[in-house]
Amino acid sequence: MGVMVVVPGVVVLAAAVMAAEYSVVDYGARAGGRADAAAAFLAAWAAACGDDGGGASGYRPVMRVPAGTFVIGQAYFRGPCRSAAGVVLAIDGTVVAPPAVANTSWIVFHYAHGLAIRGGTLDGNGQAFWACKAAAGRHCPPGTTTLDISQSNNVSVKRLTLVDSKNVHVSIFDCASVTLQGVRITAPADSRNTDGIRVALSRDVAILSATVRTGDDCVAMGPATSGVVIRNIRCGPGHGISIGSLGGGAGEGEVRNVTVESAVLAGTQNGLRIKTWGKPNAGRVAGVRFARVAMRGVENPIVVDQNYCPGNVNCPDQSSGVKISDVEYEDIKGTSATAVAVKFDCSGSNPCTGIRLRNINLTYDGRPAQSFCKNVGGSASGVISPQSCL
Ligand SMILES: *[C@@H]1O[C@H](CO)[C@@H](O)[C@H](O)[C@H]1NC(C)=O
Ligand SMILES: *[C@@H]1O[C@H](CO)[C@@H](O)[C@H](O)[C@H]1NC(C)=O
Ligand SMILES: *[C@@H]1O[C@H](CO)[C@@H](O)[C@H](O)[C@H]1NC(C)=O
Ligand SMILES: *[C@@H]1O[C@H](CO)[C@@H](O)[C@H](O)[C@H]1NC(C)=O
Numbered sequence: 001m002g003v004m005v006v007v008p009g010v011v012v013l014a015a016a017v018m019a020a021e022y023s024v025v026d027y028g029a030r031a032g033g034r035a036d037a038a039a040a041f042l043a044a045w046a047a048a049c050g051d052d053g054g055g056a057s058g059y060r061p062v063m064r065v066p067a068g069t070f071v072i073g074q075a076y077f078r079g080p081c082r083s084a085a086g087v088v089l090a091i092d093g094t095v096v097a098p099p100a101v102a103n104t105s106w107i108v109f110h111y112a113h114g115l116a117i118r119g120g121t122l123d124g125n126g127q128a129f130w131a132c133k134a135a136a137g138r139h140c141p142p143g144t145t146t147l148d149i150s151q152s153n154n155v156s157v158k159r160l161t162l163v164d165s166k167n168v169h170v171s172i173f174d175c176a177s178v179t180l181q182g183v184r185i186t187a188p189a190d191s192r193n194t195d196g197i198r199v200a201l202s203r204d205v206a207i208l209s210a211t212v213r214t215g216d217d218c219v220a221m222g223p224a225t226s227g228v229v230i231r232n233i234r235c236g237p238g239h240g241i242s243i244g245s246l247g248g249g250a251g252e253g254e255v256r257n258v259t260v261e262s263a264v265l266a267g268t269q270n271g272l273r274i275k276t277w278g279k280p281n282a283g284r285v286a287g288v289r290f291a292r293v294a295m296r297g298v299e300n301p302i303v304v305d306q307n308y309c310p311g312n313v314n315c316p317d318q319s320s321g322v323k324i325s326d327v328e329y330e331d332i333k334g335t336s337a338t339a340v341a342v343k344f345d346c347s348g349s350n351p352c353t354g355i356r357l358r359n360i361n362l363t364y365d366g367r368p369a370q371s372f373c374k375n376v377g378g379s380a381s382g383v384i385s386p387q388s389c390l
Helices: 038-049 127-134
Strands: 011-014 017-023 062-065 069-071 075-078 088-091 094-096 105-110 116-118 121-123 145-150 153-158 161-163 170-173 176-181 184-186 197-200 203-213 219-221 225-235 241-246 255-266 270-277 283-298 300-308 322-336 340-345 352-364 370-374 376-385
Touching (some): 017 038, 170 176, 241 255, 270 283, 300 352, 340 352
Parallel strands (some): 088 116, 121 161, 153 176, 176 203, 203 225, 225 255
16 A cells, blocks of 8 residues: 555545545635636645655646635646655636746646646637737737646546647657546637647657537648557547648658547538648658548548748758658548649658548549549559549
């Protein structure tokens, strides 16, 4: 049996070990209060993070945000924590950001190994910021990521709701072994840059049973990312599931071993997209599988675009140095909102290879849609509509 630690708050039974609870109200936060409660949150974190449970194996102290609404400005929760298994952040209520943009990230976890976030709502309160962005000619700050988890391993986030971020809702950066389960993300379709989940420089990331409705990417995977599994996800409105943009800078790591299965994309700008800059920077995407995906009125259901170059600056010959290979599309069905439902627009200097289509049925306006192929090699099998151009 573990050691029982009694510090402000209730003691609960977690597995075989009694875990202490550190509630933010015991450190001065008040539900419904309008003052910035960040100091109380940080004090509760410091107490939980400093509690090693007497060294009991598997011991996990709990930081609790009870029911009600709490306003906090920026909060930087830093680890590593003293309990080797990590800290549980249990949220019953809603945490709201102030309308003003202060920093590039709002709620930050850094070196928070073993972190487990359970329940609750994070409200980025982005309306005033989006209005600034939408008003032409005004200079606006860059926006604020709602939940920024970096350099943290063994992280689990369950049943968390995120709404109205001023920028990306969830960022996973330089992490290993992360599971997001039952996460719900909502922002208006016309809110700019409100990506759902961004993953970069990370390995072994699972995104399970998520719902993402925003104004930008549903999930975006950046450089140096491997071992991503996305299963049972619903996206839309928004820009769909994206690998990229890659090749915007030199020396980017590869994107490898990505699986997206059992997905529904509804009313999104893209479905399954791989996007690279039309620049010579080297890079690689390999070992990607997309399976059992339903498209409902998606503008570009299947798209590889290696010509990204807004403003056409520094993109000699629009020729991407990113090599894309071994990408499989299986059981992709539904409706396209444009005539070209399958588009492989690959690099002249690094053609796509090993693209495999199996059982594809995408219609446009009640008719078979069209395919477009450039600099691409691969194969098709099973039912293929639109007709394959591979
Ligand atoms: C912005 O972040 C910095 C560094 O973490 C911090 O010192 C500062 O208080 C933050 N500003 C606001 C308004 O939260
Ligand atoms: C995750 O936790 C397990 C068990 O505590 C540990 O063995 C493993 O090394 C951790 N993984 C990472 C990437 O830190
Ligand atoms: C691919 O990623 C999954 C999920 O992280 C992992 O279980 C599997 O071992 C990886 N496969 C390879 C070949 O690396
Ligand atoms: C594609 O799906 C449509 C709508 O469900 C169906 O009518 C059509 O027969 C299917 N085409 C093929 C080639 O299976």
